[in-house]
Amino acid sequence: xxxxxxxxxxxxxxxxxxxxxxxxxxxxxxxxxxxxxxxxxxxxxxxxxxxxxxxxxxxxxxxxxxxxxxxxxxxxxxxxxxxxxxxxxxxxxxxxxxxxxxxxxxxxxxxxxxxxxxxxxxxxxxxxxxxxxxxxxxxxxxxxxxxxxxxxxxxxxxxxxxxxxxxxxxxxxxxxxxxxxxxxxxxxxxxxxxxxxxxxxxxxxxxxxxxxxxxxxxxxxxxxxxxxxxxxxxxxxxxxxxxxxxxxxxxxxxxxxxxxxxxxxxx
Amino acid sequence: xxxxxxxxxxxxxxxxxxxxxxxxxxxxxxxxxxxxxxxxxxxxxxxxxxxxxxxxxxxxxxxxxxxxxxxxxxxxxxxxxxxxxxxxxxxxxxxxxxxxxxxxxxxxxxxxxxxxxxxxxxxxxxxxxxxxxxxxxxxxxxxxxxxxxxxxxxxxxxxxxxxxxxxxxxxxxxxxxxxxxxxxxxxxxxxxxxxxxxxxxxxxxxxxxxxxxxxxxxxxxxxxxxxxxxxxxxxxxxxxxxxxxxxxxxxxxxxxxxxxxxxxxxxxxxxxxxxxxxxxxxxxxxxxxxxxxxxxxxxxxxxxxxxxxxxxxxxxxxxxxxxx
Numbered sequence: 001x002x003x004x005x006x007x008x009x010x011x012x013x014x015x016x017x018x019x020x021x022x023x024x025x026x027x028x029x030x031x032x033x034x035x036x037x038x039x040x041x042x043x044x045x046x047x048x049x050x051x052x053x054x055x056x057x058x059x060x061x062x063x064x065x066x067x068x069x070x071x072x073x074x075x076x077x078x079x080x081x082x083x084x085x086x087x088x089x090x091x092x093x094x095x096x097x098x099x100x101x102x103x104x105x106x107x108x109x110x111x112x113x114x115x116x117x118x119x120x121x122x123x124x125x126x127x128x129x130x131x132x133x134x135x136x137x138x139x140x141x142x143x144x145x146x147x148x149x150x151x152x153x154x155x156x157x158x159x160x161x162x163x164x165x166x167x168x169x170x171x172x173x174x175x176x177x178x179x180x181x182x183x184x185x186x187x188x189x190x191x192x193x194x195x196x197x198x199x200x201x202x203x204x205x206x207x208x209x210x211x212x213x214x215x216x217x218x219x220x221x222x223x224x225x226x227x228x229x230x231x232x233x234x235x236x237x238x239x240x241x242x243x244x245x246x247x248x249x250x251x252x253x254x255x256x257x258x259x260x261x262x263x264x265x266x267x
Numbered sequence: 268x269x270x271x272x273x274x275x276x277x278x279x280x281x282x283x284x285x286x287x288x289x290x291x292x293x294x295x296x297x298x299x300x301x302x303x304x305x306x307x308x309x310x311x312x313x314x315x316x317x318x319x320x321x322x323x324x325x326x327x328x329x330x331x332x333x334x335x336x337x338x339x340x341x342x343x344x345x346x347x348x349x350x351x352x353x354x355x356x357x358x359x360x361x362x363x364x365x366x367x368x369x370x371x372x373x374x375x376x377x378x379x380x381x382x383x384x385x386x387x388x389x390x391x392x393x394x395x396x397x398x399x400x401x402x403x404x405x406x407x408x409x410x411x412x413x414x415x416x417x418x419x420x421x422x423x424x425x426x427x428x429x430x431x432x433x434x435x436x437x438x439x440x441x442x443x444x445x446x447x448x449x450x451x452x453x454x455x456x457x458x459x460x461x462x463x464x465x466x467x468x469x470x471x472x473x474x475x476x477x478x479x480x481x482x483x484x485x486x487x488x489x490x491x492x493x494x495x496x497x498x499x500x501x502x503x504x505x506x507x508x509x510x511x512x513x514x515x516x517x518x519x520x521x522x523x524x525x526x527x528x529x530x531x532x533x534x535x536x537x538x539x540x541x542x543x544x545x546x547x548x549x550x551x552x553x554x555x556x557x558x559x560x561x562x563x564x565x566x567x568x569x570x571x572x573x574x575x576x577x578x579x580x581x582x583x584x585x586x587x588x589x590x591x
Binding site (some may be wrong): 002003005006007010013014017088089091092094095096097098099260261262 | 333336337338339340357358359361362364366368371372373375377378382385386389390391392
């Protein structure tokens, strides 16, 4: 257990060196957040009644999405993992007394978390001080806040566990590009990264909600802004847990199979 | 204790000829070829021994190392190392072995070497006292004080390799696999690494299995040699026995003042400079003492040195004879 924590730590220290990237990230997320909000405000002006949530709830969703982007960005992968598979450096990692799945899970998770730690607070603080409908509002109540944190953690674990499948696929295909592009496009649409899922037509929304992608970012943000409340929160959390369990199990099985057939590339 | 019995491993390799047409054809129909990387490998290595595992490129050396360290699953055969099958009990096995792949790096690229060591300390759950002791020993033996705080990416190859070896020994493994540890090192670093491996083997009783193409490594370090070629074990014996068997000549260098060498059967001149003669003695035809006696009859000798052929030459003649 301590080994994984140290892994986390060293990754974190390593990441703190890249300050310029963090500044650039914050600037981009601001720009992106404002653009999205402006676009939606144009729609809301025409007819606010037609939308599934209030404009305040929507802006809250968007700012949360921008602050926690690094946890859920679908295009982000740990390139060192791909490299170590295709160059054969995985040989060293297999000589360690740790599970490869666990080690890489912690690694991917920590490279997401250090990015979030560096970027989320400036965005959240500024967004909190923006005038009423454009800024981020407080969570509906304290309970919602804790449930949001729990759901956020589950969502990011789920995100990483889905990434793990893509890492595992590299053992079979050598080049991860094809499956990476496929997964990114699926994620962007199905996870609510482009537009929040409740904005989709009802039938589509109902189906998308059950898919694992919705359990990553859609669920925690909707808990925070109060769109999900009461029983539906618990249903959503249960669904997150179920998907997390499924993906971890599947990922571990895939890793086990891959390691049986593994060919360490390059001599 | 390492015991390998009938270990075999086959790789499936996609092959095609060069050219666009061939590439297009392979797009629809790939042709595979099965390459037997290891074929019935059997050997036993007792605890504390230092063994040289040699063979030409592509013979299966690294493949065997990977099987013994639990990375690869063989197709057949058994391998028991300290009572465990490496690929079935990889995690427990990993605690007891140290591996150095000369062509790869296990150190964290961007952080100082000492950070990588700390990470390994936690990965292997080495307790503080033992780590301190191991660390101090390795740092002083391998002369790492001045480089341990430098990020790995700024180290020279020789410095890095010394750190790699230290990294593999922090947890005090019982068995050390070295896959070409001296590749690309200069003479000074090579000697430092060899001395170190020797002292580790002596002091900690670590079993060492070494693959290399550098015959000086073998000469300096190991008594026993296992030779592999085309996936098969061809020889497994003492270095000195092999030398006797495969180097049927000795080199004798004679410096003399005057006289004409009397070249009897079994002697052949390799070099004849002014008053300096290099002669190869075919020991199957004439003994060294006889040859010296015969030479001193005809020459007024001032200096004489006898040397046996190097391990390098031995290996060349071995590869030739075994046709690998």
